[in-house]
Amino acid sequence: MDGGARGALTEFYAEAFAEYPGARCLDVGAGRLSHYPQSRTWEHMSITGLMEFELQGNSQADDFAVRDLNKIPELPYCSASFDIVTCAAAFKYFVRPLEILREMGRVLKPGGVLILSTSNRMFEEKAVRCWRQTRDDVEHCLIYASFVHYSGLFERPLARDVTPLLAKVGIGDPMYVVFAKRSQ
Numbered sequence: 001m002d003g004g005a006r007g008a009l010t011e012f013y014a015e016a017f018a019e020y021p022g023a024r025c026l027d028v029g030a031g032r033l034s035h036y037p038q039s040r041t042w043e044h045m046s047i048t049g050l051m052e053f054e055l056q057g058n059s060q061a062d063d064f065a066v067r068d069l070n071k072i073p074e075l076p077y078c079s080a081s082f083d084i085v086t087c088a089a090a091f092k093y094f095v096r097p098l099e100i101l102r103e104m105g106r107v108l109k110p111g112g113v114l115i116l117s118t119s120n121r122m123f124e125e126k127a128v129r130c131w132r133q134t135r136d137d138v139e140h141c142l143i144y145a146s147f148v149h150y151s152g153l154f155e156r157p158l159a160r161d162v163t164p165l166l167a168k169v170g171i172g173d174p175m176y177v178v179f180a181k182r183s184q
Contacts, residue, residue: 004164023083029090105153
C-alpha cells in the first residue's frame with residue numbers, strides 16, 4: 001500500500017477507535033507498521049504476525065506473539081480480551097479464513113469491533129485463490145463480508161471505501177474496510 005492508502009486507513013482507525021476510548025486492541029497479521037493513529041487513544045495493543053524482527057520493530061505495540069495462522073489458526077489470547085481487532089491488508093493470505101475469524105470473534109468482547117482492510121494490491125504468490133481470481137474491489141469486499149457473516153459471531157458487516165481522492169482518479173492505491181461488531 002502506498003502512503004495515501006495507509007493514511008486513509010489510519011484516518012478510519014482514528015474514527016472507529018474514538019468509540020472505544022481506553023481500548024485493548026489486537027492487530028492480526030501485523031508487521032513493522034500497524035497503521036494506528038499516532039495519537040494513542042487505546043490502553044494496550046497486542047500484535048501477532050509471522051516475522052519476529054518486524055513485530056519487534058512495531059513501535060506502537062505493547063507486546064507481540066509470533067504466529068503462523070495458516071499453520072495453527074489459533075490466537076494466543078484469552079476469550080473476550082480485546083475491544084478492537086484489526087487486520088490490515090493481510091486477511092487475503094489466510095488459507096483458513098473462517099477458523100481465523102472465529103478466533104478473532106472469540107478474543108473480541110461482545111460489542112467489540114472487527115476491522116478488516118484491503119486494497120487490490122497483493123503478493124500474487126501468497127494470496128488465496130478466490131482473491132486472485134477476483135480483481136474487482138466490490139468482489140473483494142464481498143469476500144471479506146461473506147467470511148464475517150458465515151463465521152456466525154458478528155452483527156451485519158459493513159463496508160466503506162476510504163480510498164484517497166487521488167487514488168480514485170488512478171494516482172495511488174485504493175483502500176477499503178469491512179467492519180462488524182461482535183454479537184452480544
